[in-house]
Amino acid sequence: MPDPVSPIPLLVLLMNFASTWAMAGLIWTVQWVHYPLFAFVGTDSYARYQASHVARITPLVGPIMLVELATSVALLMVRPAAAPAPLVWGGVVCVLVAWIATAVFSVPAHQMLGAGFDAAAHERLVSTNWIRTLAWTAHAAIVSILVWKCLHPVREGA
Numbered sequence: 001m002p003d004p005v006s007p008i009p010l011l012v013l014l015m016n017f018a019s020t021w022a023m024a025g026l027i028w029t030v031q032w033v034h035y036p037l038f039a040f041v042g043t044d045s046y047a048r049y050q051a052s053h054v055a056r057i058t059p060l061v062g063p064i065m066l067v068e069l070a071t072s073v074a075l076l077m078v079r080p081a082a083a084p085a086p087l088v089w090g091g092v093v094c095v096l097v098a099w100i101a102t103a104v105f106s107v108p109a110h111q112m113l114g115a116g117f118d119a120a121a122h123e124r125l126v127s128t129n130w131i132r133t134l135a136w137t138a139h140a141a142i143v144s145i146l147v148w149k150c151l152h153p154v155r156e157g158a
Contacts, residue, residue: 005150009078013150016071016091017143022064023098024140030057031133035126038117046117054110065102068139069095075146082153083146091146094139101131 005013041049072095075088105128112121 005080005082006078009075009080009083010150012071012074012078013080013083013143013146015067016075017147019064019068019071020091020136020139020143023061023068024136026061026064027129027133027136031126031129035122035129038113038122038125039119041117043117046113047115050110050113050117054114065099069099072139080146080150082150084149087142087146087149091139091142094135094142097135098132098139101128101135105129106132 038046038050072088072092075083076092079085079088106125109121109125109128112118113125
């Protein structure tokens with residue numbers, strides 16, 4: 001019978017699972033509902049709306065993104081034996097893609113939109129946000145497989 005997962009690696013894995021799925025749920029809501037609705041705010045109040053959006057979303061997603069990043073990296077150091085290294089590395093790559101896309105595409109688009117609604121900047125925000133949406137979705141799938149493998153290890157000889 002395989003050894004059970006040690007408490008610290010399991011805690012790190014479960015925190016990674018929770019933070020990744022939180023981001024996956026948030027990003028799908030933002031991608032499918034929130035960002036498309038930016039176009040309907042109206043030009044008179046858009047700059048105020050955009051500033052309020054950034055002020056409200058950052059304290060929500062910032063800590064979750066940091067926990068996801070920290071636990072993804074920590075899994076490299078305390079990887080449970082049942083968690084294949086390529087999957088753990090795949091999770092790290094997904095997180096890095098999401099962070100890079102945030103820095104390269106999302107932040108600049110939000111900064112442009114901060115001056116007022118701009119249809120081209122809005123279109124770039126929505127279209128490039130698919131990178132983050134797919135990265136967080138892929139990471140959610142990966143970490144789900146990792147949790148499954150760690151909680152349902154294959155018995156040798158079975």
